[in-house]
Amino acid sequence: MDGYEVLWGARPAPRRGPKPALSLEGIARTGIELADAEGLAAVSMQRVAAELGFTKMSLYRYVPGKAELVALMADLAMGAPPELDGGWRERLDAWARALLPRFTQHPWVLEATTGPRVPGPNELAWTEAAVAALGGTGLRGSERLDAVVVLVGHVRGIAQQAAATSAESVEQQFSSALITLLREHGDRYPSVAAALTDTAGQDEALDFGLARILDGLTTLIATRAT
Known part of the structure; x- marks a missing residue:
């Protein structure tokens, strides 16, 4: 079982009989509680197992290692994106403001979502919501994706400063x-x-940077329209 399977693998259907002693969500939530209280460095298979009252080896039946556990924790902590209403600008503004608390409430997510990795369903859903908001604006696909990257970078920068x-x-x-x-x-x-x-x-800083990014997109979209 690798990171892809942990994040994207089908969950077994409920069966009759005793419930499994552990679950991926329960393991991840225990890791989140540890990371929120003591930082990501405090999270280990041994520590999470001890918090759950199980042996480390029992966790390996569900998660192959710490890297996969942290990926699962980060995606669970991110949660699903909000429903967005209005035009593209209003939707992206609401999207960015909803994203910031996901980082500030769980500062370790900033570290856990840096660098090449397999994004989880929730993280990809956030990207989907923002890219979809720019649908019909005339921007090319690469431009829509780049716009989201710029927005995420601004929000992450504010969250990183707040965490310190x-x-x-x-x-x-x-x-x-x-x-x-x-x-x-x-x-x-x-x-x-x-x-x-x-x-x-x-x-x-959040308001100013967000407004300037959206202003720039407004100008680009107007250029595409003409």
Whole structure:
């Protein structure tokens, strides 16, 4: 059983008699609880088995190893995408805003969904929803896919910054650090100092970046129409 089979393999139909002692979902949810509390490094076959009250060898009947377990955890943590209504811009805006909490509530998912891998059904459903939102806009298939990649990159960037901070916002912390530096070195960076006076205390990175990406797509779609 490899990663593809774990994520995409058919689940056995319920049978009469005693229920199986373990399930893929139960194993993955235990791993999610561990990763949420202690980080992805805390997740191991041994640790998950112990949390479930079973031996490590019993888990191998369901999952071949940690890599496949983490893939299953990440897809389960992502969950299904929301239903989207409205035009393409409204749908993508809602899509991106719904995606952010999936990363911020489970920061380890950022690490687990980096690099070449087999995407799970939920992760692919998120991509499907965003690409479908751009259907009928006149954009080529590659452009629709690239637009989704850009949106995901923006959301992931915001989530990565949030994962490295406390309750204070990312921009507030960055502004505080800049203010401290510019008290002594402001004459060397006058443009930054001037801009900071208009932005200190605001936290609009998600909104600003999302709006600019969608503005760019609006221009591209208009160009295709003409």
